[in-house]
Amino acid sequence: RKEVEQDPGPFNVPEGATVAFNCTYSNSASQSFFWYRQDCRKEPKLLMSVYSSGNEDGRFTAQLNRASQYISLLIRDSKLSDSATYLCVVSPNTGKLIFGQGTTLQVKP
Amino acid sequence: NAGVMQNPRHLVRRRGQEARLRCSPMKGHSHVYWYRQLPEEGLKFMVYLQKENIIDESGMPKERFSAEFPKEGPSILRIQQVVRGDSAAYFCASSPPRQSSTTDTQYFGPGTRLTVL
Numbered sequence: 001r002k003e004v005e006q007d008p009g010p011f012n013v014p015e016g017a018t019v020a021f022n023c024t025y026s027n028s029a030s031q032s033f034f035w036y037r038q039d040c041r042k043e044p045k046l047l048m049s050v051y052s053s054g055n056e057d058g059r060f061t062a063q064l065n066r067a068s069q070y071i072s073l074l075i076r077d078s079k080l081s082d083s084a085t086y087l088c089v090v091s092p093n094t095g096k097l098i099f100g101q102g103t104t105l106q107v108k109p
Numbered sequence: 110n111a112g113v114m115q116n117p118r119h120l121v122r123r124r125g126q127e128a129r130l131r132c133s134p135m136k137g138h139s140h141v142y143w144y145r146q147l148p149e150e151g152l153k154f155m156v157y158l159q160k161e162n163i164i165d166e167s168g169m170p171k172e173r174f175s176a177e178f179p180k181e182g183p184s185i186l187r188i189q190q191v192v193r194g195d196s197a198a199y200f201c202a203s204s205p206p207r208q209s210s211t212t213d214t215q216y217f218g219p220g221t222r223l224t225v226l
Contacts, residue, residue: 004151043200043217044152087151094157095165096142097202097215101151 001026004100006088012106017078021103023071023088031093033064035073038085038102047073047086078107111136113203113218114183121224128188128195130221134203140164141184142215143176146198158184191225198222 006023013019025033033050048055050062050071061074071088088100114133122128134141143155157165158178169176173191178184188195202215 041146041198043219045217046214049214095140096154096157096168097144097152098154099144099152 002101003027003098004088004090006100006103008101008103010104010106012108013078014108015078015080017107018074018076019078019105020075021073021086021088021105023073023100025069025071025088025090025098027090027092027098028069029092030069030090030098032091033071034089034091034097035060035062035071036087036089036099038087044087044099075105078105080107080109083107113138113201113216115199115201115218115221117221118219119222119224121226122191123226124192125190128191128223130186130188130199130201130223131183132186132201132203132218133183134201135216137205138203138216139206140204140213141178142202142204143184143186144200144202146200146220148197152200155186188223191223193225196223196225 004025035047036044037047038044048057050064052064054063059076063072083106085102085104087102089097091097116131141158144152146152154168156169156176161180173189175187198220200220201218204213204215
């Protein structure tokens with residue numbers, strides 16, 4: 001079983017749609033949680049950290065459920081520029097990051 | 110403030126040759142991490158280094174791979190006697206000195222694409 005599992009997609013949505021990505025992790029010792037974005041196999045870039053209380057950054061909302069070991073990302077009012085691969089990332093706070101395989105989003109005009 | 114720099118960006122090697130990948134962290138960052146991304150897969154942690162110290166090498170293959178981060182100069186990921194299966198994108202990331210028990214943001218370089226013929 002992979003340490004971090006994501007639905008690879010692709011998710012094809014029209015502009016303006018709301019789309020949600022889910023992620024589960026297997027190590028209950030995980031302490032920090034993130035969503036990264038990767039464009040066309042370029043370097044990953046931090047989208048947002050994820051906190052137990054949930055957090056929002058503009059059109060993006062992240063949620064964490066430690067009991068279920070489940071993380072989500074909601075994107076509202078999708079833009080063409082949101083097309084990318086979204087990486088769910090966890091860390092046991094020993095330094096290393098553990099990445100999911102990524103979920104591909106394609107926003108269509 | 111320049112970001113994380115990696116070179117070369119593209120590297121082609123024949124089977125059996127050596128590959129050396131270099132990473133210069135962001136200014137003020139003393140922690141370096143290497144990750145590998147195989148085609149159609151996610152990023153996999155390889156090694157975590159501080160200056161002159163390997164902190165965690167649990168993701169490094171047991172043979173042919175080594176990494177260093179000397180007191181002066183960039184971090185080097187070295188792959189000896191490369192095989193076709195080593196073809197991948199190798200990303201380096203850096204972070205500042207850790208202030209707490211939480212994980213600091215890691216900033217990624219553009220990666221080195223290694224192709225083994």
